[in-house]
Amino acid sequence: MSVTAAAGFRAAGVRAGLRAHGDRPDLALVVNDGPSTTAAGVFTRNQVKAAPVLWSQQVLREQSLRAVVLNSGGANACTGPDGFADTHHTAERTAEVLGCGAIEVAVCSTGLIGERLPIDSLLAGVDDAAAALGAGPEAGTRAATAVLTTDTVDKQARHGAADGSWTVGGFAKGAGMMAPSLATMLVVVTTDAVLDAGVADRALRAATAVTFDRLDIDGSTSTNDTVLLLASGASGVTPGEAEFTESLRTVCADLARGLQADAEGVTKRIAVTVTGADSDADALLGARAVVRDSLVKTALFGSDPNWGRIAASVGASEARVDPASLSVTVNGVLLCAAAAAVGDRSKADLSGPEITVEVDLGLGAGTATVLTTDLSHAYVEENSAYST
Amino acid sequence: MSVTAAAGFRAAGVRAGLRAHGDRPDLALVVNDGPSTTAAGVFTRNQVKAAPVLWSQQVLREQSLRAVVLNSGGANACTGPDGFADTHHTAERTAEVLGCGAIEVAVCSTGLIGERLPIDSLLAGVDDAAAALGAGPEAGTRAATAVLTTDTVDKQARHGAADGSWTVGGFAKGAGMMAPSLATMLVVVTTDAVLDAGVADRALRAATAVTFDRLDIDGSTSTNDTVLLLASGASGVTPGEAEFTESLRTVCADLARGLQADAEGVTKRIAVTVTGADSDADALLGARAVVRDSLVKTALFGSDPNWGRIAASVGASEARVDPASLSVTVNGVLLCAAAAAVGDRSKADLSGPEITVEVDLGLGAGTATVLTTDLSHAYVEENSAYST
Numbered sequence: 001m002s003v004t005a006a007a008g009f010r011a012a013g014v015r016a017g018l019r020a021h022g023d024r025p026d027l028a029l030v031v032n033d034g035p036s037t038t039a040a041g042v043f044t045r046n047q048v049k050a051a052p053v054l055w056s057q058q059v060l061r062e063q064s065l066r067a068v069v070l071n072s073g074g075a076n077a078c079t080g081p082d083g084f085a086d087t088h089h090t091a092e093r094t095a096e097v098l099g100c101g102a103i104e105v106a107v108c109s110t111g112l113i114g115e116r117l118p119i120d121s122l123l124a125g126v127d128d129a130a131a132a133l134g135a136g137p138e139a140g141t142r143a144a145t146a147v148l149t150t151d152t153v154d155k156q157a158r159h160g161a162a163d164g165s166w167t168v169g170g171f172a173k174g175a176g177m178m179a180p181s182l183a184t185m186l187v188v189v190t191t192d193a194v195l196d197a198g199v200a201d202r203a204l205r206a207a208t209a210v211t212f213d214r215l216d217i218d219g220s221t222s223t224n225d226t227v228l229l230l231a232s233g234a235s236g237v238t239p240g241e242a243e244f245t246e247s248l249r250t251v252c253a254d255l256a257r258g259l260q261a262d263a264e265g266v267t268k269r270i271a272v273t274v275t276g277a278d279s280d281a282d283a284l285l286g287a288r289a290v291v292r293d294s295l296v297k298t299a300l301f302g303s304d305p306n307w308g309r310i311a312a313s314v315g316a317s318e319a320r321v322d323p324a325s326l327s328v329t330v331n332g333v334l335l336c337a338a339a340a341a342v343g344d345r346s347k348a349d350l351s352g353p354e355i356t357v358e359v360d361l362g363l364g365a366g367t368a369t370v371l372t373t374d375l376s377h378a379y380v381e382e383n384s385a386y387s388t
Numbered sequence: 389m390s391v392t393a394a395a396g397f398r399a400a401g402v403r404a405g406l407r408a409h410g411d412r413p414d415l416a417l418v419v420n421d422g423p424s425t426t427a428a429g430v431f432t433r434n435q436v437k438a439a440p441v442l443w444s445q446q447v448l449r450e451q452s453l454r455a456v457v458l459n460s461g462g463a464n465a466c467t468g469p470d471g472f473a474d475t476h477h478t479a480e481r482t483a484e485v486l487g488c489g490a491i492e493v494a495v496c497s498t499g500l501i502g503e504r505l506p507i508d509s510l511l512a513g514v515d516d517a518a519a520a521l522g523a524g525p526e527a528g529t530r531a532a533t534a535v536l537t538t539d540t541v542d543k544q545a546r547h548g549a550a551d552g553s554w555t556v557g558g559f560a561k562g563a564g565m566m567a568p569s570l571a572t573m574l575v576v577v578t579t580d581a582v583l584d585a586g587v588a589d590r591a592l593r594a595a596t597a598v599t600f601d602r603l604d605i606d607g608s609t610s611t612n613d614t615v616l617l618l619a620s621g622a623s624g625v626t627p628g629e630a631e632f633t634e635s636l637r638t639v640c641a642d643l644a645r646g647l648q649a650d651a652e653g654v655t656k657r658i659a660v661t662v663t664g665a666d667s668d669a670d671a672l673l674g675a676r677a678v679v680r681d682s683l684v685k686t687a688l689f690g691s692d693p694n695w696g697r698i699a700a701s702v703g704a705s706e707a708r709v710d711p712a713s714l715s716v717t718v719n720g721v722l723l724c725a726a727a728a729a730v731g732d733r734s735k736a737d738l739s740g741p742e743i744t745v746e747v748d749l750g751l752g753a754g755t756a757t758v759l760t761t762d763l764s765h766a767y768v769e770e771n772s773a774y775s776t
Contacts, residue, residue: 045704046700046703046704047703047704047708047709047710047711048699048700048702048703048704048709048711048714048727049703049711075696077696077700078695078696078699078711078724078727078728078729079728079729080726080727080728082728083728112696113694113696113697113699113700114695114696114699114724114728114729115729218682218683219680219681219682220681220682220683220697220700220701220704221700221703221704222700223696223699223700223703292607293607293608294606294607294608294682294763294767294771295606295608295771298767298768298771298772299771299772301768301772302771302772302773304772304773306501307502308463308465308466308500308501308502308611309501309608311436311466311501311502311611312434312436312465312501312608312609312610312611313608314436315434315435315436315437315609315611316433316434316435316436316608316609320435321435321436322435323435323436323437323466326436336466336502338468339436339466339468340466340467340468340470340471340502341466341467341502341503375682375768376768377765377768377769379682379686379768380686380689380763380764380765380767380768381765383682383683383686383687383690384686384687384689384690384692385690385692
């Protein structure tokens with residue numbers, strides 16, 4: 001399954017020695033053997049962009065990719081011109097061993113910000129990865145595993161045409177510093193469908209806008225976020241744009257749920273839906289405010305249906321709110337109507353791992369859902385000891 | 389000292405039985421005996437406003453206050469028309485026992501959102517507080533203590549004319565759900581200076597804009613934030629507006645530092661200064677983004693000078709950032725220049741309770757400082773168990 005599910009792709013995951021601890025693989029390579037090399041990408045909106053993001057943005061202007069090389073063990077962000085040169089050398093070495101141009105090779109990095117990567121180990125790892133390339137599911141899984149940092153499990157997904165004529169598959173990583181800024185993690189999705197560059201770009205933007213862009217773990221937008229779509233055309237089948245976009249959305253949604261379930265310190269998987277807003281954009285502003293509120297997230301960690309904090313959070317957002325028509329429902333139990341208590345809050349049982357929060361603004365037809373997780377002791381522990 | 393430091397004021401703090409646990413006082417009364425009753429107020433920008441905020445905003449249109457009654461044990465927010473009636477009855481009872489009009493009585497409440505207050509206990513407490521009014525420092529301290537919720541100490545401050553001819557004093561409460569929305573807590577400041585309503589209003593807005601409005605504990609904006617200034621004119625002295633504003637700013641800054649030092653779960657007092665921004669407004673956007681970033685706050689809890697998270701946070705803000713001119717200094721040690729590492733991060737010793745973060749955007753002359761605290765296990769513990 002995963003990134004090698006579609007015909008025309010090979011992958012590898014090897015240990016290059018970039019991570020100080022453990023023996024997990026830390027370098028992944030995904031290669032598109034064609035016949036087509038159509039590609040599209042979306043990147044972080046952070047103004048401080050990592051070197052691999054700056055490089056890959058340039059590469060994607062050609063709307064074509066032969067390969068993606070990804071590493072954990074270091075973000076190569078805030079590393080100056082030397083860090084950019086490291087990325088460039090990585091793409092050049094990959095191009096050399098694959099027999100293509102460096103401009104056909106995207107680079108993704110993840111890990112600590114501000115440290116140079118050990119470039120000799122990295123380049124040796126590229127050689128090893130090229131030698132280890134395979135088309136089977138094990139190769140895809142090794143690649144999906146090599147990009148993990150504080151993630152505890154690999155995230156893979158696949159979908160495709162109802163008649164099996166083409167396939168979409170991919171992997172994702174990301175557990176912290178996740179907030180929606182186009183994309184919020186490293187994701188590679190492949191397909192053997194025949195796509196032109198315009199379809200690939202539109203489908204990727206449409207699919208990420210309602211999946212990765214609706215996942216907010218901690219409100220922090222990474223310097224490295226990248227989502228790439230590579231299309232080999234190896235199936236020989238050209239799907240309808242709507243059908244392909246829906247399949248791509250399904251894969252991205254699967255991967256986003258996988259990221260949510262493995263987020264740093266997660267004990268609750270939370271979906272916040274705002275309805276009745278003046279517009280979908282307003283609903284999204286309200287939902288984002290709720291999922292970023294530390295008081296809401298700590299209350300839900302404590303299995304406490306503290307709807308007052310939810311009402312305060314949406315009231316402080318930029319969405320238009322009228323208390324007279326504001327209601328809050330938690331795990332299906334209406335707790336607040338017209339911004340006042342109704343019913344018995346103890347009936348909302350939050351002891352399980354899934355929590356749904358529904359805020360109805362009662363103003364219009366706008367709606368949006370954002371996924372998040374709780375703010376737990378484990379989140380604090382993990383992030384107070386990460387770089388030391 | 390405190391709210392009774394200035395001539396013309398009496399205060400009381402009594403136990404009305406509004407708080408379920410403990411034996412701390414929970415109802416405070418501050419009375420202005422004149423001869424003047426000039427007043428000004430600033431209130432939360434949250435669209436979901438507590439009943440006492442809606443009431444006090446109406447009252448302050450008259451720019452005059454004879455008394456303020458404050459309670460802990462319940463925010464009286466999201467309580468509907470019945471909750472508003474409770475606030476109105478509280479003001480009426482206070483006016484009755486003081487012999488003034490209800491329109492001269494502001495009301496402030498703090499505590500859990502969404503629960504009605506026990507109105508009979510509250511009204512009986514008003515009677516008790518009126519009987520207990522005193523002009524000495526002990527009375528001021530009892531009032532300052534009665535408004536505390538998760539606060540562990542009372543916060544009081546005083547300042548005044550160099551020649552002692554007039555005085556400014558006050559108290560503040562607030563430990564969580566604090567983010568700058570004009571004011572972010574309950575604060576009562578009194579003065580015996582002679583002020584007209586215009587001066588009182590301008591001075592209060594100017595002083596709060598650079599003190600309480602620059603304190604952000606958890607990014608959550610309360611439904612109840614209120615800052616009130618009452619001027620008795622009892623000194624008979626009319627200060628210059630600039631001199632009075634500076635004295636008021638000093639008192640507000642003292643109180644804001646007291647709130648920071650007693651914030652929920654605090655182990656580090658953090659000041660984030662952004663310089664070199666396009667404008668002061670841009671600097672403020674950048675500083676607010678850094679103090680609201682969970683990854684920055686958890687790193688500082690861990691005494692980790694993780695400047696990469698700081699750079700990422702300001703880069704994701706709405707302030708204009710150019711990585712080529714971005715530098716980060718932590719506790720006086722330059723760690724990042726041109727968005728790349730310089731020097732030895734281990735030289736930035738964050739083991740103490742005070743941390744200064746300086747971000748120079750290198751673009752212009754805009755500057756702003758915002759105070760915050762770290763995100764600790766104690767913050768999570770306190771806020772995951774608050775209402776249950």
